[in-house]
Amino acid sequence: MEGGAYGAGKAGGAFDPHTLVRQPHTILRVVSWVFSIVVFGSIVNEGYLNTPSEGKEFCIYNRNPNACSYGVAVGVFAFLTCLLYLALDVYFPQISSVKDRKKAVLSDIGVSAFWAFLWFVGFCFLANQWQVSKPKDNPLNEGTDAARAAIAFSFFSIFTWAGQAVLAFQRYQIGADSALFSQDYMDPSQDSSMPYAPYVEPSAGPDPAGMGGTYQQPANTFDTEPQGYQSQGY
Numbered sequence: 001m002e003g004g005a006y007g008a009g010k011a012g013g014a015f016d017p018h019t020l021v022r023q024p025h026t027i028l029r030v031v032s033w034v035f036s037i038v039v040f041g042s043i044v045n046e047g048y049l050n051t052p053s054e055g056k057e058f059c060i061y062n063r064n065p066n067a068c069s070y071g072v073a074v075g076v077f078a079f080l081t082c083l084l085y086l087a088l089d090v091y092f093p094q095i096s097s098v099k100d101r102k103k104a105v106l107s108d109i110g111v112s113a114f115w116a117f118l119w120f121v122g123f124c125f126l127a128n129q130w131q132v133s134k135p136k137d138n139p140l141n142e143g144t145d146a147a148r149a150a151i152a153f154s155f156f157s158i159f160t161w162a163g164q165a166v167l168a169f170q171r172y173q174i175g176a177d178s179a180l181f182s183q184d185y186m187d188p189s190q191d192s193s194m195p196y197a198p199y200v201e202p203s204a205g206p207d208p209a210g211m212g213g214t215y216q217q218p219a220n221t222f223d224t225e226p227q228g229y230q231s232q233g234y
């Protein structure tokens with residue numbers, strides 16, 4: 001069965017890197033992964049300032065440590081989530097269980113939508129704190145480009161994660177209408193209804209029926225008496 005509704009290749013099949021990198025949801029995951037690096041990297045490297053008159057650092061976003069902490073936390077955890085689901089994309093073609101495939105797609109929908117919401121909150125939070133920041137706190141405009149980059153890529157991340165949620169939902173709908181999530185689907189290697197290796201009688205001669213000497217129980221086994229035996233009356 002082709003896993004076109006979600007993963008690359010066949011269920012229980014081998015991993016195909018060429019098919020994986022062409023999938024839209026995988027491309028969006030990589031883009032989201034890069035955006036998360038830009039966000040938390042910008043804040044960690046240039047998001048904290050230190051003036052000569054003060055002995056401790058403060059957040060570039062209106063001196064609000066929660067703004068910097070939120071941006072770093074969301075960026076780091078989004079980075080890890082992208083890696084987790086990229087690994088799932090690689091492993092997905094090898095999943096033969098219908099329930100596991102369905103759970104994977106449903107989790108993709110929920111997690112992607114959740115992260116789109118977190119990035120929306122992060123964008124609004126950082127943009128608001130940057131807008132109300134006082135020029136006197138940063139007279140030399142240090143780290144302003146990094147602060148704006150974190151805000152911009154937080155905004156872009158809203159759409160990349162929302163796009164992942166939409167694509168996952170589309171895959172779920174396609175899978176619900178196909179054999180991907182069918183209760184009747186079973187990996188051929190695990191299908192108990194498939195015949196076992198045929199039994200060949202040692203003394204069997206040429207098979208006129210073309211069955212290769214396979215054993216078949218006669219249909220009338222219980223309807224006729226064994227040959228050579230005759231009932232005797234007393």
